[in-house]
Amino acid sequence: MLPLFLSTQTALALAIFFGTFAYEDGATVLAATLSAAGRLDLRLGLASAFGGIWLGDIGLYALGFGFGRRTMQSKWLQRFLSADKLAKAEAWFSRRGAAALVLSRFVPGSRLPLYVAAGAIRTPFKQFVAITGITSTFWVIGIFAFTHLVPESPLSDFTMMRVWLPLLLVLFIPWLLGKPAARVYRRVGMLYRKYRRWEFWPAWLFYPPVAAMCAWLGFRYRGFSLPTVANPSFHNGGIVGEPKVEVIQALMRIAPDVVADAYPIPAGEISERQQHLQQIRAEHSIPYPFVLKPNVGQRGAGFKLVSSAVQAEQYLGQVAAGLVVQRYINDPKEIGIFYYRFPAWRQGKIFAITEKIFPFVTGDGARTFEELLEDDPRASLIARTYLDRFPQLRGRVLAANERIRLVEAGNHCQGCIFRDGGHLISPELTERIDQISKTLPGFFIGRYDIRYSSDDDLRRGTNFRIIELNGAASEATNIYDERNSLLCAYRTLFKQWELVYAIGHANRELGHRPASVGKVWNDWKFYQAISATYPAAD
DSSP states (O other), X not given: OHXXXXXXXXXXXXXXXXXXXXXXXXXHHHHHHHHHTTSSOHHHHHHHHHHHHHHXXXXXXXXXXXXXXXXXXXXXXXXXXXXXXXXXXXXXHHHHHHHHHHHHTTSTTSHHHHHHHHHHTTOOHHHHHHHHHHHHHHHHHXXXXXXXXXXXXXXXXXXXXXXXHHHHHHHHHHHHHSHHHHHHHHHHHHHHHHHTSGGGOOHHHHSHHHHHHHHHHHHHHTOTTGGGGSSTTSGGGGSSOOOHHHHHHHHHHHOGGGBOOEXXXXXXXXXXXXXXXXXXXXXXXXXXXXXXXXXXXXXXXXXEEEOSHHHHHHHHHHOOSOEEEEEOOOOSEEEEEEEEOOTTOSSOXXXXXXXXXXXXXXXXXXXXXHHHHHHSTTGGGGHHHHHHHOGGGTTOBOOTTOEEEOOOSOOGGGTOEEEEOGGGOOHHHHHHHHHHHHHSTTOOEEEEEEEESOHHHHHTTOSEEEEEEEOTTOOOGGGGOTTSOHXXXXXXXXXXXXXXHHHHHHHHHTTOOOOOHHHHHHHHHHHHHHHTTOOOOO
């Protein structure tokens, strides 16, 4: 029964997908109706309807792009469309094209000529794809939601489509022309500006090529979980679930002069954890501010700079999982050094260095915190991250010259700005990092996060502090330099993961046994569950 069900589902999804090319609204309504009736999986229905509509939109653009110019240059058409009229049309489209593309999704009959025209007059492809993708998503989800919430609606009767959609538009267009429209257009414009820069793409969009590369490497080296032995002394090789404090304390034993000391606070009652925290701070002379963060975490999740006993109590009350208390290093600069070494090598190498820039906003005595974020070309793209981090600043007018540091954790997803730091690599720094790495048993590849004050001292391999060491799942984060192309980023990640698999293969040859894929998956699910309790990172 199951294979038959799956084949039926696939056939229906394909019918929906190709049906959108002929009548996209009808095909979408059909998918929504079948889904509401339990005949088609909701996710499959949404994906097939959206995929067909979006691909069809891109096809119309491609048609205009490929043949529109040639057609407009024909002598017959030039009798009706002069060069002056064409120039005016292009100028109009450059000013109002985005709004027209948004409105066309809700106006039947307008999409074909508009999308072909967009291709013909060379509307930026990224802009077209972003806007049509976003509006198609809203359109498909809207039809599905209406059909599911009102199963006996006119949408379930195809004969009522011609009546229902115009009526819906009559009610909807006045709203579009009012103030809400301005907010919609601003939101669409912001999303376009954000996602035209690949560094802000969501993981589900950015990582599929990397996942495909890892799958190929798994076939090549005959082991999909080889990364779990890339660093045999790390839990899962540093892929997921590794306790941060164990790694830091291992570094403290071999190189205490270059490590920001850290200590564990186990899970338990709040009163016991408070007492444990006070004892650690007294024993090791850790002053305010200090860092609290989850012992199992990724991408800066849950990082908090604690400046008072009240903040510490709130954090301990919110996060029930095991924690790390760490001495805060107030040096103004931070980098990430991605290092690797094969087991047979006598000396390792620095693969990449990332400079981390911590953004600020500066008050002027007139604008609110939100307005300052909105007016900043970069901060506006991830304003929600900053607003979640500083809820107390919502609506507040910052005083003239008042500076707010927008992020404390040196992670790109938390709002830190990354730049390629290859100019900081030196023989002395390489030798010092290699010396530390070779002294740490079972470590071969990963990224050091380091704070320091002077570039010259860093190049000499002196006066820096390691605040964290991440294993095989860490990235050479210089890829997120906005000056890098997407192709350059993928090239770097492909090379990095090839190193991870090759080192894992070498360690397997030495007798280390990789963890099972199932175990890694269970650890990942456990991390997802506990990370849901972590507060917004500083």
